[in-house]
Every structure is written in structure tokens, then in C-alpha cells.
Amino acid sequence: MLKISEIKQHDGETVEIAGFVKQVRDLKKMQFVILRDVTESVQVTIFKGEEYKKLNETVSSLTLESSVKIKGKVHVDSFVKLNGVELLAEQIEIANLADNNLPIDLTDFNESNRDLRLDWRFLDLRSREHQLIFRVQTTAEMAMREFWIDHGFTEIHSPKLMGNPSESGAELFELNYFGGKAYLAQSPQFYKQMAIAAGFEKVFEIGPVFRANKSFTSRHDTEFTSVDCEFAWIDSYEDVMKFEEEWIAYLIKRVKEKHGDEIKEVLGREIVVPKTPFPRVSMDEAKEIIKSLDYEVPPETKGDLDPTAERLLGKYFKEKAGSDFVFVTEFPTSIRPFYHMYKPSDPSKTLSFDLLWNGLEVTTGAQREHRFPVIVKQGIEKGLIPASAMTDSGEVVIENLPTGLKDYLMCFNYGCPPHGGYGFGLTRMLMNLLGYTNVREVTFIYRGVDRLRP
Amino acid sequence: MLKISEIKQHDGETVEIAGFVKQVRDLKKMQFVILRDVTESVQVTIFKGEEYKKLNETVSSLTLESSVKIKGKVHVDSFVKLNGVELLAEQIEIANLADNNLPIDLTDFNESNRDLRLDWRFLDLRSREHQLIFRVQTTAEMAMREFWIDHGFTEIHSPKLMGNPSESGAELFELNYFGGKAYLAQSPQFYKQMAIAAGFEKVFEIGPVFRANKSFTSRHDTEFTSVDCEFAWIDSYEDVMKFEEEWIAYLIKRVKEKHGDEIKEVLGREIVVPKTPFPRVSMDEAKEIIKSLDYEVPPETKGDLDPTAERLLGKYFKEKAGSDFVFVTEFPTSIRPFYHMYKPSDPSKTLSFDLLWNGLEVTTGAQREHRFPVIVKQGIEKGLIPASAMTDSGEVVIENLPTGLKDYLMCFNYGCPPHGGYGFGLTRMLMNLLGYTNVREVTFIYRGVDRLRP
Secondary structure: OOOHHHHHHHOOOEEEEEEEEEEEEEOOOEEEEEEEOOOOEEEEEEEOOHHHHHHHHHHHHOOOOOEEEEEEEEEEOOOOOOOOEEEEEEEEEEEEOOOOOOOOOOOOOOOOOHHHHHHOHHHHOOOHHHHHHHHHHHHHHHHHHHHHHHOOOEEOOOOOEEOOOOOOOOOOOEEEEOOEEEEEOOOOHHHHHHHHHOOOOEEEEEEEEEOOOOOOOOOOOOEEEEEEEEEEOOOOHHHHHHHHHHHHHHHHHHHHHHHHHHHHHHHOOOOOOOOOOOOEEEHHHHHHHHHHOOOOOOHHHOOOOOHHHHHHHHHHHHHHHOOOEEEEEOOEHHHOOOOEOEEOOEEEEEOEEEEEEOOEEEEEEEEEOOOHHHHHHHHHHOOOOOHHHEOOOOOEOHHHOOHHHHHHHHHHHOOOOOEEEEEEEHHHHHHHHHOOOOHHHHOOOOOEOOEOOO | OOOHHHHHHHOOOEEEEEEEEEEEEEOOOEEEEEEEOOOOEEEEEEEOOHHHHHHHHHHHHOOOOOEEEEEEEEEEOOOOOOOOEEEEEEEEEEEEOOOOOOOOOOOOOOOOOHHHHHHOHHHHOOOHHHHHHHHHHHHHHHHHHHHHHHOOOEEOOOOOEEOOOOOOOOOOOEEEEOOEEEEEOOOOHHHHHHHHHOOOOEEEEEEEEEOOOOOOOOOOOOEEEEEEEEEEOOOOHHHHHHHHHHHHHHHHHHHHHHHHHHHHHHHOOOOOOOOOOOOEEEHHHHHHHHHHOOOOOOHHHOOOOOHHHHHHHHHHHHHHHOOOEEEEEOOEHHHOOOOEOEEOOEEEEEOEEEEEEOOEEEEEEEEEOOOHHHHHHHHHHOOOOOHHHEOOOOOEOHHHOOHHHHHHHHHHHOOOOOEEEEEEEHHHHHHHHHOOOOHHHHOOOOOEOOEOOO
């Protein structure tokens, strides 16, 4: 069986294809069926007449979105509007006849019918646009893994069931676990660091994470695919940024090679492989730039950038440096987690960064704090660890470490090497790459506050 | 920085390595440190004397499992027991000094200390045996994906949060979802079929699944990594077996190429790339064979094979056909799910199979039922769908389909093509490949009834 995209190379030959019925036209002397498979659509032409009676009856019985197998002769002809090729049908076999009443219109995709489309996601996904998204996703993920593995990374699958709430305890899903309680992982952060403590040196994971976030925005979901890596023996968070930019450039290069033409044709979008290194700007410098653009970040962000500031910064570096990407570094300690390493010369800043892509934050990364007394001290300062867990002379009192963090913190008491890493949302990558603005379109089966089906 | 496995190629050069301190010996005229990284161990030699005072002091302060960076001159010397190479230290930098009291003995791995080892899994994983397991896992998974992608598969990430209990409702984890209820996916089965209905044609997924199974055996866990694929336009479940055996042979070939020597050295195990096709035997024939071996499958299995029968069958085909693998086909309808396709000439049998590897079941696969009225009828017969969902003349009454199955079943009402697939447990694969008998050893961070930490 051939893919529809392949038949043009078989002019004059009899081939077999299979797919969904996209359109049927019944004319006086001819019947036409537009058939679509995962690659393309093609016009299938059926002559009318006594000798074609069986074929004609089959075509007449076809409903839209039925799946059929068709055998026929390939006829390359520039007069055929659809790709200049048709199939002259010799045999049509209905594999599964679709119900005549389609619940959604497969030619009409917009905001207003999104909820209904998500109800019928398996039909919604049959469009070429949606199919393309997931083929791009496949290529992008494979490219990420190729790059990691070429650099000596080991793949891990960290547990999603946890005995204790991990980081903040906010936005956490709780479940009944044989009469006790368990929690769903919000990120593989602690476990990828545990892998570093376990001597894996370099690890990656692509897997689900869960956030009990009540937001209904176009960017929020309660379950998404997180892309994470972590590696040991770095000298600075600069090593992490250096790795990430090459990794991103590689995956975009692979996507362009494999799907660039189709993305242009279907989505009208040019894939541009970014030049490395990406520009870097410290948070202090970033705020100066934003100020010079006559915008003031509102105080509610507590030292972070707000979406407007991110957009302005993205635009600024696009114009100044021709880059879609910019690393913002040295985020204030006050808005970063306790496990980020603080800047030795100024502990009000962290050795961390965010990556903006087209003015949208896509990554948070950092060098992690790997020194046992230091991370405990930082946890105490953040109020996550009781003060009793440290003596006045700065020694850790292990028995006073909180249960929920103890397994994690103890990793640093037995020679965990210096390390850093970053995390990336798979859907954010797809939205930026392909120009989508709603996470629901680029998620296979979306999960949100009010959506647990299909 | 070099990997320890690479330094032998740099005889006479000054290089830098990093890793964990495995052993320290302080002799009269010399100090020795055995350093281990993700690849290998090496002897680091330090001369004693006034000019080496600082180095000697550093070595004296070293504790086991501390992480250090060492600069030194490579000296290839066949008199050095460990790999015939040593590093003559010039500079030693302690990155993180380990607590002197290690909670487990890293040279002693056995059954009796397993629970303690799992408590300290990050230390347990530092052994070369454990490191090897996860490098083999990385290679195996990558090989699976290479094979799939070469065959036109698309990667999916199906949701793990579900609004309704899926298959049986047994062994299901339930969670609080914004005041309502959600369930954790026990398998991606329904969603991978939904992807087929969505026109993806061929899909794969490697991701976590959750089973609230109360067993404490060496093979049970509550969370594991499931390896799944599904593809459309098959003619028979034979197509599924044919694909799976080539996929398995490919991944074992890749593991052998990349890790065969090390597996032999560390685990004493020879990796054998299987010949394809694997033998096939129908369940009826299998039972004849087992009978001829003077064993009777106990009636409690209700027509299934028990572990003894599987073992005998494995042994039989190893001797008869020289194969570690055997497909057992046409399982009784009574012990297969309602979505397997039944054999047209004998509906008491299914068009399904199990794969035995060394006499252990590793896969269940099947052609799926894709015809809407037929799958509904089979669901009614299994008691999963009320009889009212079908009229006497065999038409589906959509409004009487049960809520929990409706989204799934409706996929078959709109032209879902014929398809089939299989599922595989990642840890089962590793246990068979590397000769482990307890799933806890081959799982990065194990989850069981009484284990939710670390």
C-alpha cells in the first residue's frame, strides 16, 4: 500500500491507497472522491456506466469520513487541480462506513467551535493542520533525544506518584493511595537532581506533569508534557545556556529539514534556524532596556517580568540582534526556588535564567545549589525548612529536616556534584514554532479545569 | 574534561577527570584513590612528600562517595591492576565532600538489604551494574523510536488524567479533581486507538501508567513505563506480530552493538539477537504441547496459561526451534477484553496474541474490533454496556451507551480504519534482557503498595 504523497512517482501503474473520504461528487458521467491519508489528499476518478455499476454503487453509498481502500491506476495530469494527479479507480473497498451525521464540520476550525471540536477531538485531529502539528512534534522530540544522546545523556522515567508534596504544595493533585495519600508530580525537578546525585551525570526526561491550576486561559492546562534535562560538572549556568541554545538550534534545524516546506504550505510559516549564541541580558540590564522603552514593570511581579515586558524585550532583541531568542539571567532570589544557586558576590541574585522565544518565556534554567549546608540554609530562609534544622555554627541537624524534603536534601549530603539544567514545555515549543496561540490546539488530548474528556 | 574510559588513549598527557571517590588507600610513600565516573573506574596515584603536601592533605580529608575533580598525567602501565592505567595526580579539587557515615554499603547488593537500598536509591544507583541498566534502557528506547519513526509512526502523549474509569474499574487510582473525581490511566489503550480514529495511522507512546495493585511480588508495581504502539490498515493480527518481532530484533541488536561487551563483563550475560520470524503457536496447540509434557494448566486460569505452562512452553520452543521467543495466538474470548477482534470462523477465540520471552509473558497484542455495531455487541456480551444500547435488529442506540465508554466507542462510528497493536512493559524488557528477577532493581525510582519514597 502506498502513501498518497508517493503515488505521483507511479504514473501509469496500478496502486493501492487507503484513507478517509473527504469529499464525494456525483456528476452525470463521472464520480469524484477526494481521499485523504496521513500525508496528502488525492482525487479519485470513477467513470460511470454499466461496466462500472458496482463501483458506482459503492461510491454512491459513501459517507464523509468513511475509511476506504482504493485500488486504481495513477494518472499524472496537470489539468487535475489537486496536485496534478488522479487515481482512476478499479476497486473500492469500504473498511468502515461513517455515520452520515458528522457532529462537527471538518472544514471549519475556529475559536468559537473549539469546545465542540475538543469534544470530538478525534475528528478535529483529522485535518491536515493538526496532523502536521504532531508530525512536527515527533521530529522535534526525536531531535532533542538525538542531541542529548550524542552528548552522553541517559534517559530517565521519574515517578509521577509521590509520597509528599514536593515544592510548594500549591496546585497539587492529591489521591487516595491504599487508604493513605499520594500526590502527582508537578515537575521531575527533584528526581532529575536525584539522578545526578546517583552518578548519572547527564539525564533527560520527556513525560507528563500535573498542575491543579484553576486558570482557564489559552496557555493553561492541568496536565502537560514536560521536557527536562540536568547535567553535572558544570562550571556555571552559562554552560547550561550554551547547551540549551545548541539543542534548540538543532531541533529547529531538524524540523525545518523534515517539514519546512509543508509548514510553509499548510501554515504559511517560514521556519528559521536560529543563530547561536543567543543574546544574554541580565535582569538589571533588561529592566533598563524596558524603562528606556517607556514601560514600567508593575510592582505586583515582585521583580519578575510581566508578559508586556517580555514582549518588549523580545522585540528589542529581534530588532537589535536579529534574534527570536534572548536569555534573561540573574533573576532575583526572592522569586526563584531555594534550590537555585545564589550569586556569590550578590546573594540577592540567582545563577539562573529564563529563555524568551518571540517574547514568550519558554524555559527556566539554573545552576543548582549542591552544597548540603547551603541548600538547607536557603530552604530555611524561604521558610520551607524549620530553623531548627541548622545549628548556630551552620551545621545541618538532619533529624529536624522536614519529612517532605528530606529524601531530596539528603542527596546533597553524599557528594552530589555541581550541576544545572532546564525545563521546557512541549506545547510551548510547538506554539512558538508553528504560530499557535492556544495550547488546546497543540495538545493531543487537552486537560483543563473543566475538561477531562474525551 | 574526559570520561575515565577515554583516558587510556591519552598516555603521557595531562587530563582532567571527575567522579566519585570509591576507595582511598594511604600507604607510607603513596596514596591511592579509586575514582569512578559514569563510564569506568581508575586508580589515581599521589606521591607523598613535602612537595606534595597540599595534595596529600586533600587526599587524607577525602571521604568515600565524595565528588572530586582531578587533574593529572595519564600513565598507561600494565602493572596497574585496574585496566592497566593510572592517573598521576597534580591537582585535586573536592566538589562536594560526602558525609563520612554512608547509610548503605555500596559494595554489597543483595535481596536482604534491598529495602534499605531503595530508601537510599541515589546511592544504590551509583554501582556500575545499576548505571549500566539505565544506559541499556536509554539505548533500547531510542532504538524502539528509531524503528517506529523509520516506519512512519507518530509519537503521542496520551492523557493520564481521565474523567471516567476506563476498562474494568479495578486497580484504579482515584483523585480529587477540583471537587470532582478523576482517575489515573492504567494504559494508553483507548487513546492510542483514538489516535488511529483521528487518522494518525501509526502511533507510539512510551509513558507512565498506574495500577492500584495490592501485590507485593517481585514483578508488581503501582507505576511503570508502558511501551505502546498501534497501527492502521492491517489485514490481520499476523501483521502486528510481524512488526513486533522485527522491532524487538532491532532493539536487541542495537543494545548488543552498544553495550554487549560491557553487559558480558559486568553482568556475565551474552546478548543474543533473535532470529525472525519467532515461532507461533495457537492456544489450542500450546495446550496440547503442555499436556504432552505431563503438565495440566489448573482450571483457575479459565483458559489462560499459568506461569508454569508459560515456562514449559518457553523451554519447549527453545529446544525445538532454538528461539527465546514464542507467540501464543488465538486466546479465548472469555479472557480477552471486548475490544479485541473475535475470530470470524470461531467467535470463542480472539485474533490476539501474547509474546513469551524466556517463558515469561512480555506483550499482549491484537487486531482490534473497529466496527461500531460489533464492538458494542461485544461490550454488551461482556456486561460492560447495557443491552438497551442495541436494538433487536442490531443497531446501536447511542444515547444508551455508558458515559465511561461513550467517547471511546463513538470513535468507531465515524470511519475508524482496521488496526491493531501491542503493549510492552519497559521493566519486563530490561529484566529479560539483563537477567534481573526483581522489578525494583530495573526501575529508576520504584513505586509499590508500601513504597512512595524517595
